Amino acid sequence: MNVLVWLAxxxxxxxxxIGGKKGVRSFLSLFLNFGxxxxxxxxxxxxxxxxxxxxxxxxxxxxxxSLFYINEKxxxxxxxxxxxxxxxxxxxFFIVVVTxxxxxxxxxxxxxxxxxxxxxxxGVNFVQIGASVIIMSTIGAILDVAISIASSMHExxxxxxxxxxxxxxxxxxxxxxxxxxxxxxxxxxxxxxxYLGLLIWFKDLNYSIGEIINSKVFSTELITIxxxxxxxxxxxxxxxxxxxxxxVKTREKVRAQESASHSK
Amino acid sequence: xxxxxxxxxxxxxxxLLALCFVASVLFVSHNExxxxxxxxEVIKTELEDSTPISDMYSNDDQLFTxxxxxxxxxxxxxxxxxxxTNEYSSSGAFDHEYKVGNKLFxxxxxxxxxxxQLSGLILDAKxxxxxxxxxxxxxxxxxxxxxxQGLFSIISLIVNALLLSFAxxxxxxxxxxxxxxxxxxxxxxxxGVSLILINGLNEKTYAAMLATLxxxxxxxxxxxxxxxxxxxxxxxxxxxxxxxxxxxxVFMAGLFIGALGAVMxxxxxxASSMFALYEQDxxxxxxxxxxxxxxxxxxxxxxxxxxxxxVYICGSIPMLIxxxxxxxxxxxxLSMNLSLELARALAGGIGxxxxxxxxxxxxxFFIKRKRVN
Numbered sequence: 114m115n116v117l118v119w120l121a122x123x124x125x126x127x128x129x130x131i132g133g134k135k136g137v138r139s140f141l142s143l144f145l146n147f148g149x150x151x152x153x154x155x156x157x158x159x160x161x162x163x164x165x166x167x168x169x170x171x172x173x174x175x176x177x178x179s180l181f182y183i184n185e186k187x188x189x190x191x192x193x194x195x196x197x198x199x200x201x202x203x204x205x206f207f208i209v210v211v212t213x214x215x216x217x218x219x220x221x222x223x224x225x226x227x228x229x230x231x232x233x234x235x236g237v238n239f240v241q242i243g244a245s246v247i248i249m250s251t252i253g254a255i256l257d258v259a260i261s262i263a264s265s266m267h268e269x270x271x272x273x274x275x276x277x278x279x280x281x282x283x284x285x286x287x288x289x290x291x292x293x294x295x296x297x298x299x300x301x302x303x304x305x306x307x308y309l310g311l312l313i314w315f316k317d318l319n320y321s322i323g324e325i326i327n328s329k330v331f332s333t334e335l336i337t338i339x340x341x342x343x344x345x346x347x348x349x350x351x352x353x354x355x356x357x358x359x360x361v362k363t364r365e366k367v368r369a370q371e372s373a374s375h376s377k
Numbered sequence: 378x379x380x381x382x383x384x385x386x387x388x389x390x391x392x393l394l395a396l397c398f399v400a401s402v403l404f405v406s407h408n409e410x411x412x413x414x415x416x417x418e419v420i421k422t423e424l425e426d427s428t429p430i431s432d433m434y435s436n437d438d439q440l441f442t443x444x445x446x447x448x449x450x451x452x453x454x455x456x457x458x459x460x461x462t463n464e465y466s467s468s469g470a471f472d473h474e475y476k477v478g479n480k481l482f483x484x485x486x487x488x489x490x491x492x493x494q495l496s497g498l499i500l501d502a503k504x505x506x507x508x509x510x511x512x513x514x515x516x517x518x519x520x521x522x523x524x525x526q527g528l529f530s531i532i533s534l535i536v537n538a539l540l541l542s543f544a545x546x547x548x549x550x551x552x553x554x555x556x557x558x559x560x561x562x563x564x565x566x567x568x569g570v571s572l573i574l575i576n577g578l579n580e581k582t583y584a585a586m587l588a589t590l591x592x593x594x595x596x597x598x599x600x601x602x603x604x605x606x607x608x609x610x611x612x613x614x615x616x617x618x619x620x621x622x623x624x625x626x627v628f629m630a631g632l633f634i635g636a637l638g639a640v641m642x643x644x645x646x647x648a649s650s651m652f653a654l655y656e657q658d659x660x661x662x663x664x665x666x667x668x669x670x671x672x673x674x675x676x677x678x679x680x681x682x683x684x685x686x687x688v689y690i691c692g693s694i695p696m697l698i699x700x701x702x703x704x705x706x707x708x709x710x711l712s713m714n715l716s717l718e719l720a721r722a723l724a725g726g727i728g729x730x731x732x733x734x735x736x737x738x739x740x741x742f743f744i745k746r747k748r749v750n
Binding site: 253 | 432469501508522607630646676689716
């Protein structure tokens with residue numbers, strides 16, 4: 114039997130045993146997200162479609178699945194969804210500029226041998242695809258921060274319903290700070306684990322620091338890590354303010370209704 | 378008293394940071410003399426030719442030729458103009474359109490050395506200034522949002538990167554050291570450095586460290602076992618990029634390090650919340666702790682596993698598109714490009730889920746010890 118089938122089966126069983134119903138949903142959402150990603154890649158092969166627009170739609174669907182399917186639709190997931198979308202739009206603009214300027218799209222010299230059998234003039238816009246790769250690599254982490262901040266802030270608001278908007282915002286920030294360190298860590302190790310072969314290659318071929326930094330593969334790698342970190346940092350104040358705004362707004366609405374019914 | 382000192386220190390820190398920023402940006406934009414390869418800055422470009430082309434799979438593209446005049450910035454020919462020809466396509470999979478202001482690594486043709494009339498070939502673009510600027514935006518974003526924690530996560534990134542680089546040096550220089558052993562030692566050090574920097578030295582950190590190490594090693598054992606009984610059926614190592622070493626070892630070591638971050642993330646989240654519950658109510662029963670810990674674990678397992686999935690799979694998007702556009706079948710495209718990525722993501726996911734019960738028990742163990750004291 115296939116390695117992947119085995120690993121998937123083990124993961125599925127573990128998720129059921131430990132997570133129960135939620136585990137099943139988490140596992141299924143991995144597959145749904147994989148499906149969305151795959152359809153997006155397929156659509157990207159048509160040069161008429163803009164990879165950036167496709168990426169934005171894909172991110173919306175992925176966030177939808179991860180937030181509303183695993184955690185059902187409620188005020189927590191709605192605020193998390195809104196904060197994710199705001200962050201994605203801002204990050205998308207930033208990353209498109211960065212990939213355009215730094216010319217990190219497509220394939221580096223190090224892959225020449227591998228891609229030599231292929232036709233490279235395939236009409237799709239690799240600059241935009243480079244930007245989509247970066248943003249899609251980060252979406253998992255962005256969603257993680259969005260949902261963590263939303264649920265902790267709702268919890269704080271629930272225990273402390275009279276809290277001011279500003280205090281609520283600061284408590285959101287301080288929750289975010291804790292996640293910032295661990296999530297950047299997760300991404301960092303995942304990237305370096307994935308590119309261990311590349312690092313050994315550089316060492317084996319005695320690349321100088323200048324050659325490493327300027328090489329397309331390595332600078333792409335670094336810029337992706339940094340952009341991911343910037344994304345995680347950016348969503349913290351965004352999610353904190355969206356949640357603070359929403360929670361205080363609904364409280365005021367409830368109060369207004371109450372005072373209206375009292376005055377009758 | 379205390380606040381004034383920390384206030385002063387903070388201002389000093391920001392001034393120092395601003396100085397570093399300005400100095401490094403200035404340095405990188407004028408560092409050509411530190412490179413041995415000739416560097417030229419584009420000062421004029423002219424579009425010479427543009428032809429539509431169509432490859433054998435009837436993909437349409439546009440091919441351009443541009444004439445570039447550039448100024449050599451270093452080496453013997455410093456100050457002279459150089460003429461370069463650049464061909465690029467509108468898709469830009471392996472080529473670039475260059476614009477005025479871009480800096481390029483070039484090779485200068487020796488036979489054509491009349492004064493002011495150099496010609497040569499473009500080797501690659503100089504990217505260090507962009508990497509540096511994005512790095513600074515990253516540092517500022519982490520510091521502004523994360524303050525102290527942001528600083529510590531930057532420090533832990535740097536220390537870990539140096540450790541990894543040092544370990545790989547050792548591995549490359551000493552042929553008889555196993556990569557798996559090297560990465561095992563690295564994992565121990567990474568775990569220590571990251572968790573202590575993120576969380577400080579306390580019982581919470583010890584609980585998280587123990588859980589991280591157990592979780593990573595057990596998930597590695599499981600992956601080994603699966604690879605062994607399936608005799609690695611379904612893994613396409615031949616498409617593994619950048620290889621100068623035995624591919625299997627490189628893959629396993631990468632899997633090891635890749636899973637580590639996610640496992641650490643889960644164990645520190647679990648330990649933090651369980652210790653917080655205990656501190657809020659020191660008389661809380663073990664049973665209640667277990668129930669809440671498991672709830673927290675269920676919440677995070679999906680999102681953290683999906684972080685790994687997206688990181689691994691998205692990296693292969695350009696290659697997948699290249700395969701598909703070159704009329705490769707779906708099955709070949711997927712198995713060639715995604716088997717290793719999926720294996721890494723799944724193994725990491727297994728590590729994440731396994732770590733939930735493990736950190737549940739290590740946290741309870743350390744909380745119990747705290748209770749006795």
